[in-house]
Amino acid sequence: MEQKVKEIIQHYHGDKSYLVPILQDVQKEFNYLPKDALCAVSTQLSVPISRVYEVVTFYKAFSLKPKGRYQLSLCMGTACHVRGAELIAGNIESILGIKEGETTEDLEFSFETVGCLGACALGPVLVVNGEYHGHMNIAKSTKILKKLGKKGATDDDQD
Amino acid sequence: MTTKIKSFDELKSIQERLKAGRDPKKPCITICVGTGCLAYGTQKLVDNFRAELAKRNLTEKIGFRTTGCHGFCERGPMVVIAPDKIFYQRVGLEDAAEIIDKTLLKGEIIERLLYVDPATGQKVTREDDVPFYKKQTRLVFGLNSKVDPESLDDYLAIGGYTALGKALTGMKPEAIIQEVIKANLRGRGGGGFPAGWKWDSTRKAQGDPKYVICNADEGDPGAYMDRSLLEGNPHLVLEGMIIGAFAIGSSQGYIYARNEYPLAIKNITLAIEQARQAGLLGENILGTGFNFDVKINRGGGAFVCGESSALFASLEGRAGEPRAKYIHATDKGLYDKPTNLNNVETWANVPFIIDRGADWYASIGTAGSKGTKIFSLVGKINNTGLVEVPMGTKLREIVFDIGGGIPGGKKFKAIQTGGPSGGCIPEQYLDMGVDFDELTKIGSMMGSGGMIVMDEDNCMVDVARYFTNFLVSESCGKCVPCREGVRRMRDILADITEGKGQEGDVELLEKMAAAIIDGSLCALGNSAPNPVLSTIRYFRDEYEAHIKHKRCPAGVCKALILYSIDPEKCTGCTLCSKVCPTGAAAGERKKAHAIDKALCTKCGACRESCKFDAIIVR
Ligand SMILES: Cc1cc2nc3c(=O)[nH]c(=O)nc-3n(C[C@H](O)[C@H](O)[C@H](O)COP(=O)(O)O)c2cc1C
Numbered sequence: 161m162e163q164k165v166k167e168i169i170q171h172y173h174g175d176k177s178y179l180v181p182i183l184q185d186v187q188k189e190f191n192y193l194p195k196d197a198l199c200a201v202s203t204q205l206s207v208p209i210s211r212v213y214e215v216v217t218f219y220k221a222f223s224l225k226p227k228g229r230y231q232l233s234l235c236m237g238t239a240c241h242v243r244g245a246e247l248i249a250g251n252i253e254s255i256l257g258i259k260e261g262e263t264t265e266d267l268e269f270s271f272e273t274v275g276c277l278g279a280c281a282l283g284p285v286l287v288v289n290g291e292y293h294g295h296m297n298i299a300k301s302t303k304i305l306k307k308l309g310k311k312g313a314t315d316d317d318q319d
Numbered sequence: 320m321t322t323k324i325k326s327f328d329e330l331k332s333i334q335e336r337l338k339a340g341r342d343p344k345k346p347c348i349t350i351c352v353g354t355g356c357l358a359y360g361t362q363k364l365v366d367n368f369r370a371e372l373a374k375r376n377l378t379e380k381i382g383f384r385t386t387g388c389h390g391f392c393e394r395g396p397m398v399v400i401a402p403d404k405i406f407y408q409r410v411g412l413e414d415a416a417e418i419i420d421k422t423l424l425k426g427e428i429i430e431r432l433l434y435v436d437p438a439t440g441q442k443v444t445r446e447d448d449v450p451f452y453k454k455q456t457r458l459v460f461g462l463n464s465k466v467d468p469e470s471l472d473d474y475l476a477i478g479g480y481t482a483l484g485k486a487l488t489g490m491k492p493e494a495i496i497q498e499v500i501k502a503n504l505r506g507r508g509g510g511g512f513p514a515g516w517k518w519d520s521t522r523k524a525q526g527d528p529k530y531v532i533c534n535a536d537e538g539d540p541g542a543y544m545d546r547s548l549l550e551g552n553p554h555l556v557l558e559g560m561i562i563g564a565f566a567i568g569s570s571q572g573y574i575y576a577r578n579e580y581p582l583a584i585k586n587i588t589l590a591i592e593q594a595r596q597a598g599l600l601g602e603n604i605l606g607t608g609f610n611f612d613v614k615i616n617r618g619g620g621a622f623v624c625g626e627s628s629a630l631f632a633s634l635e636g637r638a639g640e641p642r643a644k645y646i647h648a649t650d651k652g653l654y655d656k657p658t659n660l661n662n663v664e665t666w667a668n669v670p671f672i673i674d675r676g677a678d679w680y681a682s683i684g685t686a687g688s689k690g691t692k693i694f695s696l697v698g699k700i701n702n703t704g705l706v707e708v709p710m711g712t713k714l715r716e717i718v719f720d721i722g723g724g725i726p727g728g729k730k731f732k733a734i735q736t737g738g739p740s741g742g743c744i745p746e747q748y749l750d751m752g753v754d755f756d757e758l759t760k761i762g763s764m765m766g767s768g769g770m771i772v773m774d775e776d777n778c779m780v781d782v783a784r785y786f787t788n789f790l791v792s793e794s795c796g797k798c799v800p801c802r803e804g805v806r807r808m809r810d811i812l813a814d815i816t817e818g819k820g821q822e823g824d825v826e827l828l829e830k831m832a833a834a835i836i837d838g839s840l841c842a843l844g845n846s847a848p849n850p851v852l853s854t855i856r857y858f859r860d861e862y863e864a865h866i867k868h869k870r871c872p873a874g875v876c877k878a879l880i881l882y883s884i885d886p887e888k889c890t891g892c893t894l895c896s897k898v899c900p901t902g903a904a905a906g907e908r909k910k911a912h913a914i915d916k917a918l919c920t921k922c923g924a925c926r927e928s929c930k931f932d933a934i935i936v937r
């Protein structure tokens with residue numbers, strides 16, 4: 161892990177002002193920010209761990225907990241909101257049995273709501289592991305979860 | 320371009336050579352690969368086109384260009400075929416072969432792919448005749464469809480970097496600033512502060528080095544014009560920045576971009592690299608002795624980081640908390656050095672002003688707001704997309720002529736501008752011309768140019784709660800009125816939407832708003848109450864319906880509505896009973912169904928599934 165962190169930091173020439181992008185890259189590598197990685201960043205960049213922690217907890221993009229195999233992000237931009245994204249969020253939460261921002265215990269699914277993704281013509285938009293699914297609705301979200309192997313998603317075949 | 324361009328004259332001759340090498344009559348396929356269109360799966364279509372062209376040995380004869388966003392995101396994937404600018408929309412990913420064989424080789428039009436003007440029912444063949452485009456003035460944004468964002472040659476071929484050459488070789492920094500002041504270019508990122516004056520202060524400030532920054536944080540949910548500019552025409556933004564840096568006397572620039580915009584970051588990174596190699600960036604630009612370079616920094620997904628002092632903190636690798644501005648950023652900004660921050664779209668306007676002159680620029684727009692503005696027209700609107708119009712264009716024209724009105728024959732209720740700091744504008748102001756000052760007058764603001772259209776099915780109290788909730792999660796927490804006050808406003812609004820509103824709540828909200836506006840440090844807090852105040856101002860009756868009558872007239876607020884089935888409309892198709900997760904919607908086949916209110920969780924699945932509009936929500 162330390163080696164990987166070192167490589168990332170080297171890419172930014174050890175410049176402290178790149179702390180945020182460095183952490184982004186570390187998170188990309190490990191899918192979240194493990195404690196050991198944060199300590200490694202702190203030591204190698206000579207930034208106090210308290211500062212690293214402050215930055216990590218300030219920015220939304222960072223997660224201190226592991227994320228699920230399937231990462232679902234539902235756009236909650238204004239355009240998606242006025243087109244009913246909240247009802248879709250409710251549906252996903254009730255099927256997965258978790259709240260927005262959480263991960264299922266089996267580490268299969270993470271669900272988060274995000275600010276505007278700038279794909280408003282497709283709104284509401286659900287992103288599953290980076291893949292966009294546009295014109296989302298309740299039935300379609302159920303279907304996607306079912307396809308990803310979530311039991312308990314109600315049976316229906318309409319689009 | 321691998322060798323450095325050593326002078327303005329050399330640049331001009333390269334432009335000429337590139338222009339001459341391009342036959343405007345040569346057939347060329349253009350496809351939009353902006354983030355919006357890519358989300359439709361357009362990359363596959365691009366691959367198909369390339370493969371089909373190669374298969375037919377046509378790669379020489381027929382040009383092929385991928386470009387950034389054209390704005391008409393609603394109709395993607397989009398293909399435009401030069402020289403006649405034939406416009407195909409909602410192109411299927413497998414349509415590539417047919418388009419090549421019929422349209423390019425035989426000159427036949429494929430009717431199925433044409434846009435149908437809903438107003439007249441007529442099919443439109445040419446891009447310029449599509450009403451969505453026809454009524455716009457696509458000055459800044461229009462260039463997107465002319466260049467491949469990955470190609471510096473494309474940008475040079477349309478005269479790119481001419482303004483830079485002109486500025487660097489023929490103008491004194493002070494004269495450039497005077498030109499920008501005369502053009503009255505106002506900041507497109509929110510406040511509308513005159514860019515020229517800001518440049519002037521930064522130039523005159525004591526301190527070294529001086530920084531020039533491009534704000535591409537674009538945190539406003541529902542706005543994506545900055546991304547589309549950076550993604551679709553990165554050299555235009557860069558050119559503006561270099562001119563600004565020269566005028567201000569800066570040698571180091573930054574672009575602060577949202578991490579959620581990977582394609583924009585990729586394209587601007589490439590553009591910077593290209594510009595460096597071509598001697599348009601870096602040392603001794605165009606052989607004039609002027610040095611300037613640009614670094615990119617990615618944000619961490621915090622709305623407040625769009626605020627200037629928070630942005631500086633974030634650039635320095637710290638948490639993005641705003642600080643008090645006793646001293647202007649133009650004197651002490653990034654690393655306490657004189658700093659000039661402008662928005663992406665502001666920078667993109669600069670080359671036009673220098674190239675065509677302040678008088679020409681100032682001839683567009685209204686008395687106080689010059690030039691054009693790009694709006695992202697989204698929400699309950701037929702033609703979702705990016706729209707560029709002269710300042711002062713009437714809202715009605717934007718919503719109905721360009722936007723094509725509201726889908727499903729629903730009634731217009733309001734348009735929200737200015738993002739979370741803005742307000743909701745009711746129907747009575749549809750004939751108002753949109754510019755910085757008019758919007759402020761009616762309790763909203765320009766913001767970054769988001770325009771979210773709402774119809775009769777949207778609840779204005781819910782919208783106020785939505786924005787307030789957004790701001791609660793985005794407040795940095797530094798000052799109490801914003802951190803605690805906005806949260807309490809949100810709680811009161813939530814109570815109202817949950818049927819727990821009390822007499823006097825509206826007055827309390829208004830009182831709190833005044834205190835929050837007065838007592839917050841940065842503009843996030845100062846403007847946080849705007850969505851609440853503007854909805855109270857124009858839609859007070861909706862608040863009262865929620866509080867006094869425990870009713871949500873638009874049928875949105877779950878605690879105040881009931882689902883039922885209209886037996887007249889229900890055909891007994893059984894669809895609702897299939898989608899209902901709790902078994903509340905039930906009935907016999909071919910007989911009117913009913914909803915058991917005790918079981919109904921108001922999840923909305925039945926309403927969404929019903930093809931006969933038989934689900935009543937009240
Ligand atoms: C909370 C908050 C968020 C902001 N977000 C942005 C943003 O995303 N993009 C932007 O250009 N300006 C944003 N601004 C405005 C900037 O502080 C600043 O005024 C602007 O970037 C200056 O550039 P301009 O004069 O060219 O508009 C924001 C302001 C506040 C208070």
Ligand code: SF4
Pocket residue numbers: 623640641642793794795796797798799801802839840841842843844845
């Ligand atoms: S007004 Fe809000 S966002 Fe701005 S500094 Fe204060 S707490 Fe932070």
